[in-house]
Amino acid sequence: MRLNSVGQIALVAAAIAYLLGVYFASSPVWMGFTINALIVAVIALSWNITGGFGGLSSFGHAAMYGTGAYASAILQVKFGLNAWIGFGAGILAGAAMGAFIGALAFRYGLRGSYFALVTLAFAEVLRICASSFEFTGGGSGLQLTLAPGIGNLQINDRTVVYTALLIVVAAVMALTALIKFSRFGAYLIAVRENEDAARALGIDTYKIKVQAMAISGAFGGLAGVLYLQLWLFIDSTVVYGSAVSVEALIGPIIGGAGTVWGPLLGTLGLHLLGEGAKHLLPNAPGLNFVLYAIVLICALRFLPQGLVGLAGRVGPFKKKENDNA
Amino acid sequence: MLEVRNLSKSFGGLKAVTDANLDVPEGSIVGLLGPNGAGKTTCFTMIAGFTKADVGTVRFRGQDITGLPPHRICELGMIRTFQIVQPFAGLTVQENIAVGAYLHHHDRRDAMSVSREVGKRLGMGAMLDRPASSLTIAGRKRLELARALATGAKLLLLDEVMAGLIPSEITEIVGIIRQIRDEGHTFLMIEHVMQAVMSLAETAYVLNQGKMIAHGPPRELVKDPSVVEAYLGHGAAARLQEGSHA
Amino acid sequence: MSSLILPAVLSGLMMGAVYALVALGLTLIYGVLHIINFAHGSLLMLALYAVYFLHYHLGVDPYLAIPIVLPVFFALGYALQRGLIAPMSSGSEQNVLLITLAISMIVDNLALYFWTSNTRTADIAYAYDTVEILGAYLPLGRVIAFVAALAVAPLLWAFMAYTRTGSAIRAVAIEKRGAELVGIDVNHTYAICFGIGTACVALAACLLLPTFYVTPQVGYTFVLVAFTTVVLGGMGSLVGALIAGLLLGVIESLCGLFLGESLGQIGIFLAFILILLFKPSGLLGRAR
Numbered sequence: 084m085r086l087n088s089v090g091q092i093a094l095v096a097a098a099i100a101y102l103l104g105v106y107f108a109s110s111p112v113w114m115g116f117t118i119n120a121l122i123v124a125v126i127a128l129s130w131n132i133t134g135g136f137g138g139l140s141s142f143g144h145a146a147m148y149g150t151g152a153y154a155s156a157i158l159q160v161k162f163g164l165n166a167w168i169g170f171g172a173g174i175l176a177g178a179a180m181g182a183f184i185g186a187l188a189f190r191y192g193l194r195g196s197y198f199a200l201v202t203l204a205f206a207e208v209l210r211i212c213a214s215s216f217e218f219t220g221g222g223s224g225l226q227l228t229l230a231p232g233i234g235n236l237q238i239n240d241r242t243v244v245y246t247a248l249l250i251v252v253a254a255v256m257a258l259t260a261l262i263k264f265s266r267f268g269a270y271l272i273a274v275r276e277n278e279d280a281a282r283a284l285g286i287d288t289y290k291i292k293v294q295a296m297a298i299s300g301a302f303g304g305l306a307g308v309l310y311l312q313l314w315l316f317i318d319s320t321v322v323y324g325s326a327v328s329v330e331a332l333i334g335p336i337i338g339g340a341g342t343v344w345g346p347l348l349g350t351l352g353l354h355l356l357g358e359g360a361k362h363l364l365p366n367a368p369g370l371n372f373v374l375y376a377i378v379l380i381c382a383l384r385f386l387p388q389g390l391v392g393l394a395g396r397v398g399p400f401k402k403k404e405n406d407n408a
Numbered sequence: 409m410l411e412v413r414n415l416s417k418s419f420g421g422l423k424a425v426t427d428a429n430l431d432v433p434e435g436s437i438v439g440l441l442g443p444n445g446a447g448k449t450t451c452f453t454m455i456a457g458f459t460k461a462d463v464g465t466v467r468f469r470g471q472d473i474t475g476l477p478p479h480r481i482c483e484l485g486m487i488r489t490f491q492i493v494q495p496f497a498g499l500t501v502q503e504n505i506a507v508g509a510y511l512h513h514h515d516r517r518d519a520m521s522v523s524r525e526v527g528k529r530l531g532m533g534a535m536l537d538r539p540a541s542s543l544t545i546a547g548r549k550r551l552e553l554a555r556a557l558a559t560g561a562k563l564l565l566l567d568e569v570m571a572g573l574i575p576s577e578i579t580e581i582v583g584i585i586r587q588i589r590d591e592g593h594t595f596l597m598i599e600h601v602m603q604a605v606m607s608l609a610e611t612a613y614v615l616n617q618g619k620m621i622a623h624g625p626p627r628e629l630v631k632d633p634s635v636v637e638a639y640l641g642h643g644a645a646a647r648l649q650e651g652s653h654a
Numbered sequence: 655m656s657s658l659i660l661p662a663v664l665s666g667l668m669m670g671a672v673y674a675l676v677a678l679g680l681t682l683i684y685g686v687l688h689i690i691n692f693a694h695g696s697l698l699m700l701a702l703y704a705v706y707f708l709h710y711h712l713g714v715d716p717y718l719a720i721p722i723v724l725p726v727f728f729a730l731g732y733a734l735q736r737g738l739i740a741p742m743s744s745g746s747e748q749n750v751l752l753i754t755l756a757i758s759m760i761v762d763n764l765a766l767y768f769w770t771s772n773t774r775t776a777d778i779a780y781a782y783d784t785v786e787i788l789g790a791y792l793p794l795g796r797v798i799a800f801v802a803a804l805a806v807a808p809l810l811w812a813f814m815a816y817t818r819t820g821s822a823i824r825a826v827a828i829e830k831r832g833a834e835l836v837g838i839d840v841n842h843t844y845a846i847c848f849g850i851g852t853a854c855v856a857l858a859a860c861l862l863l864p865t866f867y868v869t870p871q872v873g874y875t876f877v878l879v880a881f882t883t884v885v886l887g888g889m890g891s892l893v894g895a896l897i898a899g900l901l902l903g904v905i906e907s908l909c910g911l912f913l914g915e916s917l918g919q920i921g922i923f924l925a926f927i928l929i930l931l932f933k934p935s936g937l938l939g940r941a942r
Contacts, residue, residue, distance in 0.1 A: 091726050140748055142755070191931045201880055201930045207878060208923045215916050266510040266519065269499070273507045276496035283456065283490070285482030285511040285559050325874065329759065336752070341498065353656045369763035376756035376763075383749045384742040 090397025094390060098348055102249060106242070114241050121248040122309050126327065127334035127346035128166075128255045129302030130294040133181075135341035137295045138275030139194070143202030144303055144331035146184060146209055149323035151177035151304025152311045153213060155291060156225040161218070166227075170308050178297045179302015185243060185296030189289050203328065204353035210323035224278075224318025227311070236312045244313065251309065252347060255302055260343045262298070271295055272341070303331075326372070333375050337382045339389030348390050353378065409434040409485070409563055409594050410455070415464035417450055424450045425618045428464070430596075432563065437585070437595040439605040439612035439626060443639050447618040448598045449491065452565055455596075456488035457481045468563070483511065487561035491568045491598075493548040495540035502527060502536040504551055508558030526558045530584060546577040550584070557588065564588075566597040570604050578604055602630070614638065661790035662911045670903020671803035672862050676876055677883035677895040678810060679854030686827040686847045689747065692754035693734075695877025696761040697852055700711050701727055701859030702868040703769060709776045709863070716776060716863045717798070731852025736845040758873065765870035773856025773867045781864035795865035797909035802861050806854070807896045814892075823847050827890075875919075879906075882926040895927045 086092050105117050126148050132151040133139040154176030155169030164172075188201050220226075231237045238244050262268045270291045275282040282288050311317050330350075338349020356378065359370030364370055386393050410432035417425045418600055422628075425447040432438045442448050443623050454461045457478040465474045470488050478488075488517050502504050505523035506516075513519040527536050534545065543551060549569055556564050568580050582604055589595060599605045606626050613623040616638035622629055680694045706724050708714040714722070734757065743749040767812055781795030814820040825833040825841045834840050887894025902922055910918030 113938045140751075142751075187927075187931055193930060195747055197930060199751060200690070200885075201927060202628055204878065204882075204923050204926045204930070208920060208927070211917065211920050211923070215914070215920075264516060266514050266516065268479050269503065269510055269519075273496050276498060277494045278488060279458070280494060280496070280555075281480065282458070283479040283488050283509070284508045284555060285479045285487070286476070287479045314410075329755070332752075368766050372759045372763045373767075376759035379756045380738075380742050380753055383752055384744065387744075 084396045086344075088395045088397055088399040090394030090399075091391060093397070094394040096349055097345055100346075101351065105112070105245065108224060111241065113401055114245050116354065116358055117351075118241070118245055118248060118313065120312065120351055121245075121252050122306055123330050123334065123354065124252055124347045124350040125255055125306035125309060126303055126331045127338075127350045128252070128259060129299045129306060130331040131259065131335040131340060131342075131346045132262065132271075132299040132302065133292075133295050135345070136263065136271045136275065136337050137292060139295070140199050140332065141202040141299075141328070142199040142332070143184075143206035143328050144299075145323050145325065145327035146180050146206040147177040147204065147300040147303030148307040148310075148327050148331070149206070149209055149213065149317075149319070150180040150300075151307030152322045153219060153225070153307075154304070155308045156227065156317055159227055160220075160225050165234070166312065167234075170236060170312070171310035173311070174301050174304045177307060178301035181300020181303065182293055182297040184300075185293040189292045197217060203325070206323055206325070206328055210319045213323055214319035220318065222318070224316060224321070227315040228316065237315065248309070251305070255305070256343055256347065263343060267291070267294070275341075324396055329372070330377075333379055335389070337378055337386070339391030342389070342391045345389050345391045352390065362398065409469060410596065411465075411467040412451075412455060413465045413467075415451065415454055415466070416462050417447075417454060417459065418462060418521055418551035423618050425454070425461075425615075426616075428615065428620050430613055430620070430623075432594060432596050434594055435589070435592070437597065437609045440596060440598045440615060441605065441612050441626075441629070441635075445512065446615040446638070448615055449567060450618075452473065452567055452598060453490055453617065456486065456565060458488075482559055482561065485561050486563040486565070487556045487559055488565040489556055489567055489569065491571065493545075493552045495543065495548055497541040499540055500537055501532060501540050501543065501551060504540045505554045505558045508555040511559045523554075523558055526554050530554045530557070531580075545572050546574075546581070549573065549581060553581075553588075557593075558604035562592070563594045563596065566599075567597060568598055568600060570599060570601040571652060592625075602626075608652050622627045656873060658911060659908070660788060661792075662907045664787060664790045664792060666907025667794070667900055668792060668800045668903070669907065670900035672801040672858055673876075673879050673883050673903055674899025674900075675799075675806060675858040675861070676855060677880045677887065677899050678807060678912045679851035679858075680880045680894060681884045681887060681890055681895040682854070683848055683851040684884060685892075686823055687735075687844050689739075689750040690754070690881070691848075691851070692751060692877065693757040693761065694754075694855065694880055695726070695853070695873030695875070696758040696765075697731070697869065698855045698859055698876050699873035700761055700868060701856040702863055702872060703765065704856075704867075705859050705863045706774055706776055706868050707856060709778075716778060716860050720857060720860045723860060724853050726851040727856035728853040730752035730849075732845045732849035734852070735848035736841060739848075740841060740844065751886070758877070762870055762873060769870060771869060771871070773869050775867045776863050778864040793865050795861075799861035799865070803858075803869040803899075804896075806857065807892060809894055810850075810854075819843075819846060848864070878926070879919075879922055882922050882929070883928065888931050 086095060105113050108114065126144060129147065130141060133141060151173035155173035158164040158169045158172055160167055184202060184205050188198055193201055214222050229375055231239050232287050270286050273286060274288050274291055278288050307322055334350035334353060335346040337353060339345030353375055356374055360370050382389060412428060412430040415425055415428040428451055440448050440451065453459045455466050457476050460475060465472060467482060473481055473484065496507060502520060502523050505527050505572060506519045509519040509522040513522055524536060527533060530553060532550055532554060535547065540551060570581060573581065578601060585608060609626055611623060612626045612629055614621050614629060614635050621634050621638060622632050667878045676698055680691060683689065683691050701723060705716050705719050708722065709716055739753055743753050781793060783794040784791040785794050785797050789866060800852060815826060822838050822843050825838060826840055830840055883895055883898045887898035902925065905925060906918045909918045909921030
């Protein structure tokens with residue numbers, strides 16, 4: 084997580100100041116809103132592993148998010164298992180779903196737009212299945228039994244929830260940094276930049292890509308489980324819907340794909356923007372997505388490396404190694 | 409070190425390579441010559457495992473490696489480079505070399521120190537921390553070599569490593585290749601720059617329309633009429649045999 | 655059960671023709687610009703609303719709306735490609751996909767804001783008159799759509815084969831730089847092509863509305879079906895899109911019959927995944 088310019092330090096400092104400031108905000112609205120943004124940041128960090136480092140841009144990260152959430156909910160509701168078991172199972176289920184989609188898609192050499200479309204199709208198939216079968220609660224979804232307590236992973240105190248989420252996000256970012264500066268991360272970036280050259284250098288690119296999908300899937304499943312434990316309710320549209328997939332990719336692209344801080348910064352920035360718009364135009368559901376879309380178009384054109392890349396150009400340090408944040 | 413027997417490949421009806429045989433003894437530099445479209449790169453992709461041969465076998469250090477995927481072949485110690493060099497743009501020069509070094513050094517610190525050492529050996533010490541995308545063509549060619557060396561490979565298949573370089577850069581890279589060879593590496597190189605092949609290779613093979621038409625020391629090959637004809641067309645052959653059609 | 659199969663197949667064919675028509679526009683754009691237009695379904699939704707409001711406010715029959723809606727959407731498509739997609743994408747395939755995704759987000763959510771999520775249908779009484787075909791009774795509106803869609807494919811093909819613009823489009827599709835060198839305005843040709851693709855969607859809307867409904871989400875349903883059609887037919891193949899559209903209509907109809915209405919689309923998506931995995935070049939496509 085090396086920051087290499089005055090701009091990047093300022094950007095990260097602003098984000099940390101905001102996240103700490105939420106503790107002292109006069110209105111609880113800030114904390115509630117930031118809690119949602121942090122869960123989205125986890126799915127954004129999940130997308131960032133494959134889409135950012137691996138250049139495997141998925142349009143269907145809801146497949147992993149939803150699978151994590153459903154796996155945990157089914158174990159709790161249908162089998163009466165403890166929420167912590169569901170928590171672990173959800174992460175594993177997300178990883179398995181990621182590996183499964185990756186194994187199929189990469190076995191047949193899908194990349195670029197084809198990979199994007201096939202992930203989208205997987206998420207849609209899962210959404211339709213989840214809304215059609217009684218086992219998954221059908222159209223009415225699954226509701227956890229209300230049983231507050233840390234043993235059931237149901238926490239009423241917003242401040243505790245918020246702190247826990249901050250820790251989770253920090254942990255996922257630390258893992259991201261670990262991956263970025265490891266053999267695996269270097270291999271993943273090599274696959275993104277030039278797959279043939281990577282193969283020539285002894286990299287089993289298929290294995291690397293499937294592993295990346297599994298790690299990404301685990302983070303995605305984690306995000307889904309966090310959502311479930313926060314709201315105690317899921318249905319097919321909420322966790323498998325295309326809005327999840329869109330939020331997963333838009334934050335990292337705007338914040339800086341393939342960086343450690345980008346997904347969090349992008350997600351926070353977008354959600355603040357969307358929240359601001361909500362105050363100006365209260366009765367416009369979906370307006371935040373219109374704004375996100377406009378920002379996305381502008382970012383693609385003017386910020387090819389996202390906010391982190393932009394900040395990197397403000398007062399760069401003379402550096403020994405060219406690491407982005 | 410490398411034995412290629414009866415290698416053949418066709419794409420649809422087009423026979424790209426037919427019955428190619430080739431030997432690369434350990435410690436040597438062997439050239440693979442031929443006009444454009446002769447099938448040289450196809451040969452390389454088959455030897456290195458990027459495409460499957462229709463028939464034929466490839467043996468490396470006595471082991472049959474036919475049909476193995478590229479990363480397995482690289483682990484065994486044979487690596488190919490690409491004609492169009494594309495460094496991993498998001499990484500520094502040192503990190504680029506480290507991607508190669510990671511093959512046998514799983515720890516980042518080890519891989520980075522190996523890559524620094526390899527980079528210095530190839531005269532890239534001053535550029536290690538620069539983004540790879542900022543390198544000139546000559547720099548990229550060296551990086552390509554460095555990355556390949558860092559994997560610990562013993563046999564390097566170089567695909568037109570001199571293409572696009574100016575004469576002084578060619579002289580430099582010829583020196584580097586000789587130095588690497590003297591350190592115990594073996595080379596098979598596709599090359600268009602004849603002066604480089606002449607000064608480097610002990611043996612060369614000539615491929616034309618997918619067939620090996622000649623092999624031997626480069627200095628003798630350039631006198632071989634079938635080789636001249638392959639490069640310059642029937643007109644040249646006719647001129648060589650002046651009088652027969654008069 | 656077997657007595658239900660023939661009607662299901664026929665009604666699937668009717669729907670499939672509309673899928674084909676939507677997909678024709680998408681495949682044309684892919685074949686020439688080599689980009690995947692994610693906003694295609696949203697443009698269909700927009701066209702459906704246009705036809706709906708023309709009927710609702712001005713009493714224009716959906717079929718008579720064709721000469722109004724078609725040119726407008728051609729112009730819209732032209733402007734989108736020339737004014738937004740081309741300048742903002744910097745030529746990257748991934749960026750185009752993301753920009754068209756962004757366009758669909760904007761269009762869908764604005765539609766939701768202005769027109770609410772209510773399902774609207776135009777009351778065109780005669781569209782539900784039944785026609786008997788091979789013992790099955792089919793709504794007249796669907797039969798008209800079927801016939802019209804079948805007629806458009808050869809027209810489009812003839813346009814590409816015999817007109818000056820058509821040959822310019824083909825030239826650009828095959829060799830962009832070469833076309834540029836012989837004096838073809840590539841950006842203009844790209845935009846024309848995007849315009850025609852969008853006009854196909856407008857035509858589909860006119861044919862679809864009498865027997866269908868419109869909501870802000872309707873585009874999303876269609877865009878995935880259209881992708882499937884295009885991939886199955888072979889990216890860029892007009893004839894392939896036609897055949898694939900009809901085939902998918904039947905698949906959906908039969909899946910609906912055997913698995914229940916809500917799972918009808920599963921057949922389509924599974925087909926999509928299987929085709930992408932096993933034969934991404936499609937029925938009539940060249941290798942990627």
